[in-house]
Amino acid sequence: MDINQLTVSGKVMKVTKTGNSNGTKMVLGTLGIYRGKNKETNQPEFDNLPFVAYGSVSEYIQQGIKMLLSGKINVYTRQDGSQYGQRVVQMQVLVAYPIAMPDKPAIKEHPSTGLDMDSLDEAVDQITIKDSDLPF
Template identity: 80%
Template structure:
């Protein structure tokens, strides 16, 4: 188990699919994390966490979808012309799953198998198991 492990759920706010200098696919974006309700207004508040995903994981990240993202925190110093640079904190996504909501289920209705369930039920009812069939 990695100590630097982070799992968050929220709505993916923006995604930019690109590639790095090595040709690796990348997805850069932010995910909105529910913080709670404001004490003054009672309205929900959100924090935006920047993330990066590399390789095939970037294909699973979808904009405007509630998702579970799991990965680790990365920090680095971006040279912005100032004396010390700017510290950047972002999540490196290792796993991405869409989350089912009542209006958008993750799994649609199962496809028809073409089997007549009534005939299967009748066939199963005709099976007789005796004590000699059991291995114990």
Template identity: 45%
Template sequence: MQVTKQADRDGVVMVLGTIGVYKGNNKQTNKPQYSNIPFVAYNTATAFIKPDCKMLLHGRLNSYIKDDGSQYGQLVVQIQVNSAYPIATSQDVTVTDNDLPF
């Protein structure tokens, strides 16, 4: 996940970023494939979004036409994030002998 944090002229803090959604492995190269989807988050949700970590993003999918000077404009699809939660992975958790019941 790539993230850029900024504030507009009214002081509203926002985070713009891109997440990669796993689509499976390429049949020819057997390498993982991802679809990159842009997202935007405002105010309190921005405090919980961390770059380069696994996260659960909760929100809604928005689409709009951006005027780019062409006849029809450019379709923009993005996730508007309402809340964000980091996801712990096995690499984040350390287990010692004291944690075991035997």
């Protein structure tokens, strides 16, 4: 069992898709994790966790959807010109599962025929199938 293991869920807030020098797909982003409601304002509060994902895992991460991310903590020092550099703490995502997809707008007309979808639904509801119509 790996002690450096982290599993979190939240909404993917910001995503930047890039690649590194050897052509590996890479995603940098921020996950908004629900903390609770503020006692004074009664507004929801979120903690923002930066993450990075490499390879095929990066293809599953999409901005604006709720996801369950599992991985490990990465800590490194980025040289920013100061004497000690800047310490960066982020999650390296090894597994990504969508929890909820964004709502899609309802289709009003059929894409290939252009017919009104409501009238098509009504026509389908009026079809009745008898046992004699079945081949078995």
